[in-house]
Amino acid sequence: MRKRRPLEMEIKAQAKINLCLHVVGQRDDGYHLLDSIVVFADIGDDIWLKPDSKYSLEIDGPYGAGLSNGADNLVLRAAKIYEHKYAGAKIRLTKNLPISSGIGGGSADAAAVLRGMSKLSREPLPVDLGLSLGADVPVCVMGKACRMRGIGDELTPLNHIPKMHAVLVNPNVSVSTPDIFRALDCKTNPAIKDLAEGDFTEMLNNTRNDLQNTAIQMQPVIADSLNSLARTNAIFSRMSGSGATCFGLFKTATKASNAAEIIQNDHPDWWVKACVLNGA
Numbered sequence: 001m002r003k004r005r006p007l008e009m010e011i012k013a014q015a016k017i018n019l020c021l022h023v024v025g026q027r028d029d030g031y032h033l034l035d036s037i038v039v040f041a042d043i044g045d046d047i048w049l050k051p052d053s054k055y056s057l058e059i060d061g062p063y064g065a066g067l068s069n070g071a072d073n074l075v076l077r078a079a080k081i082y083e084h085k086y087a088g089a090k091i092r093l094t095k096n097l098p099i100s101s102g103i104g105g106g107s108a109d110a111a112a113v114l115r116g117m118s119k120l121s122r123e124p125l126p127v128d129l130g131l132s133l134g135a136d137v138p139v140c141v142m143g144k145a146c147r148m149r150g151i152g153d154e155l156t157p158l159n160h161i162p163k164m165h166a167v168l169v170n171p172n173v174s175v176s177t178p179d180i181f182r183a184l185d186c187k188t189n190p191a192i193k194d195l196a197e198g199d200f201t202e203m204l205n206n207t208r209n210d211l212q213n214t215a216i217q218m219q220p221v222i223a224d225s226l227n228s229l230a231r232t233n234a235i236f237s238r239m240s241g242s243g244a245t246c247f248g249l250f251k252t253a254t255k256a257s258n259a260a261e262i263i264q265n266d267h268p269d270w271w272v273k274a275c276v277l278n279g280a
């Protein structure tokens with residue numbers, strides 16, 4: 001018997017973390033060529049959707065107030081890719097992730113909607129479908145650890161990346177991705193050298209986030225976030241994407257949650273979350 005098609009979907013839009021981000025060139029259209037190791041956290045935004053007679057978006061959650069529910073929202077732009085199939089969709093977005101924070105909240109939301117719409121419609125979901133919505137959308141559609149190259153459109157799954165306990169820290173400042181790319185001094189840095197198996201943190205020490213120094217110059221509080229992770233004995237810390245969110249890696253879940261508690265107590269106005277990376 002044919003399985004009944006679900007009438008509505010609930011989907012997690014997982015935060016994206018760039019464990020490293022090398023800027024290795026620039027295309028004639030201005031987009032930068034990247035070399036990045038990307039993983040996903042077990043925390044993110046929540047999306048509920050259901051086909052309807054028109055497109056509508058309701059937003060709630062701690063960061064909902066900072067976001068318009070108009071046609072420019074990536075959630076609606078993603079849903080409308082299925083306009084040929086559905087006259088509309090009723091969507092609710094619970095915005096838990098800070099906006100413009102280097103952890104791809106908008107891209108993850110768009111990817112989650114594409115995934116949901118493709119399941120509802122039983123249409124296959126090509127990973128590159130999302131590129132028109134943003135360079136980070138294909139990797140979020142893929143949703144698992146991978147090496148990301150090109151402008152974000154060349155993806156190679158990575159199977160040897162361990163599950164990691166982490167703390168994400170955002171000092172509640174927004175960083176504009178185009179502004180950071182524009183301000184870079186050097187756009188032709190070396191690619192990731194060695195992805196050999198072995199001690200993963202040691203391997204990360206040989207990689208970089210080429211946007212980090214420029215982001216710190218624009219928002220010096222990012223250095224404070226990194227210092228807070230170092231003070232709580234993170235075994236590795238770095239900024240994700242174009243910032244301002246930084247991640248720290250910890251040996252155990254308890255060490256991560258203790259560190260998160262200390263940082264949050266010291267900085268009640270920061271966004272601080274313990275989570276698991278690459279755990280799915």
Ligand SMILES: C[C@@](CO)(OP(=O)(O)O)[C@H](O)COP(=O)(O)OP(=O)(O)OC[C@H]1O[C@@H](n2ccc(N)nc2=O)[C@H](O)[C@@H]1O
Nearest residue numbers: 030031032102103104134135136151177178181241242243
């Ligand atoms: C930097 C990264 C790293 O994963 O993450 P975030 O900091 O946004 O999380 C991404 O490449 C961001 O992807 P995304 O946020 O989808 O970018 P888009 O909307 O396509 O582009 C926003 C702007 O960023 C710049 N941009 C983006 C991607 C890229 N490879 N080169 C660029 O130069 C361009 O100026 C572009 O106009």
Ligand SMILES: Nc1ncnc2c1ncn2[C@@H]1O[C@H](COP(=O)(O)OP(=O)(O)O)[C@@H](O)[C@H]1O
Nearest residue numbers: 073074075099100101102103104105106107109
């Ligand atoms: N659903 C959405 N969530 C977050 N940002 C969105 C969304 N739709 C559109 N945007 C816009 O996308 C831009 C970057 O969003 P975001 O994905 O949060 O950045 P980053 O990738 O740096 O974390 C912001 O200017 C924001 O207004």
